[in-house]
Amino acid sequence: MKQKNVLxxxxxxxxxxxxxxxxxxxxxxxxxxxxxxxxxxxxxxxxYIWVSEIMLQQTQVDTVIPYYNRFIKTxxxxxxxxxxxxxxxxxxxxxxxxxxxxxNMKVAAIQIQKDFEGKFPENxxxxxxxxxxxPYTAGAVTSIAFNQTQPAVDGNVMRVLSRxxxxxxxxxxxxxxxxFEEIIRHLIDPERPGDFNQALMDLGATICTPKNYFPETSPxxxxxxxxxxETWEKYPVKKxxxxxxxxxxxxxxxxxxxxxxxxxxxxxxxxxxxxFTPIMINQETFKEQGWKLFNEEDDYNSIVRELExxxxxxxxxxxKMNSQPKGILKHVFSHIKWEMIVFEALALxxxxxxxxxxxxxxxxxxxxxxxxxxxxxxxxxxxxxxF
DNA sequence: CACACGTGGGG
DNA sequence: TCCCCAAGTGT
Numbered sequence: 001m002k003q004k005n006v007l008x009x010x011x012x013x014x015x016x017x018x019x020x021x022x023x024x025x026x027x028x029x030x031x032x033x034x035x036x037x038x039x040x041x042x043x044x045x046x047x048y049i050w051v052s053e054i055m056l057q058q059t060q061v062d063t064v065i066p067y068y069n070r071f072i073k074t075x076x077x078x079x080x081x082x083x084x085x086x087x088x089x090x091x092x093x094x095x096x097x098x099x100x101x102x103x104n105m106k107v108a109a110i111q112i113q114k115d116f117e118g119k120f121p122e123n124x125x126x127x128x129x130x131x132x133x134x135p136y137t138a139g140a141v142t143s144i145a146f147n148q149t150q151p152a153v154d155g156n157v158m159r160v161l162s163r164x165x166x167x168x169x170x171x172x173x174x175x176x177x178x179x180f181e182e183i184i185r186h187l188i189d190p191e192r193p194g195d196f197n198q199a200l201m202d203l204g205a206t207i208c209t210p211k212n213y214f215p216e217t218s219p220x221x222x223x224x225x226x227x228x229x230e231t232w233e234k235y236p237v238k239k240x241x242x243x244x245x246x247x248x249x250x251x252x253x254x255x256x257x258x259x260x261x262x263x264x265x266x267x268x269x270x271x272x273x274x275x276f277t278p279i280m281i282n283q284e285t286f287k288e289q290g291w292k293l294f295n296e297e298d299d300y301n302s303i304v305r306e307l308e309x310x311x312x313x314x315x316x317x318x319x320k321m322n323s324q325p326k327g328i329l330k331h332v333f334s335h336i337k338w339e340m341i342v343f344e345a346l347a348l349x350x351x352x353x354x355x356x357x358x359x360x361x362x363x364x365x366x367x368x369x370x371x372x373x374x375x376x377x378x379x380x381x382x383x384x385x386x387f
Numbered sequence: 388c389a390c391a392c393g394t395g396g397g398g
Numbered sequence: 399t400c401c402c403c404a405a406g407t408g409t
Contacts, residue, residue: 136405371393
């Protein structure tokens, strides 16, 4: 019995060679006329392409542009990245999110120095060994920088293809990507593989969009089965995400006699790994540890007394908290929602000397790397005088 | 495989 | 306000 290939298994009929040829021409003609001018399209330097691709992961083009320009200006060579201190990298990445991306890039840059003589590898399998580079990014860099016929299947490409071929596979599943890669292996233009991949992404970003999609405006509408069959509203199929969990923290901005504020370095795993936040006490955990909370909005006095006692016990630090919160801030992550009840406090004696604690003066805020939730707290406290 | 992992923009 | 979305990868 003959083994079915990936396309047959999923009931996908590939186009004829003639139709594939016409599609390539149509798509690339459109791309040549309509492509967006983007800074990383002015180079074929694999390092710069790599930087752009990492930044663009789950991040919009407009957001990336200034970060990209600053990054390659500050670190123009792979060796600069490999040798840069983590604080420098995080400062360059501050506000972009998904901070493990830049940490992984440093690891990969060191890999490149060690395993590939400092030169970005051209071999697709080698590229895949680099930390932070998965199937999408490996395909993007090798096709764009080295003109290799590798698929680069991202969310755009899956959306475009699912509409062109009426594919009802769930694009939120990682396994689905393989099917689309197989389609691309048939469609990709061997003369201009990098442009072909980028053209598909540009099409997805500007015309074949998730919302406000008008298939009759597409340069490839004659190839679009879901347009011709008027089924385009069904595609792509994408399972909804599970909703976010909410957490409430008593957040303490503690100031000492030198006008410095106290920050705590977060654990190396988990949300905002290794970054500074004010001392944040999870309300649920606090209760479970046996602290009696009186959660009355208009009576924070008892809570404040307990928090002062908690800080004395756990951080060995005597503080005097303001009796009312300075404000209540919210921050939404992709999967968590934080509510921060922010209190100001004074350190009565400066004897907290734990590894993970750091006093930082307001005048140094712009030199420090703070994740956005911390920035929000900083802004709140900056707006007035203490007590 | 499902979930963790940030942030800002838009309907 | 809420939900979805944006050039994914690691575990």
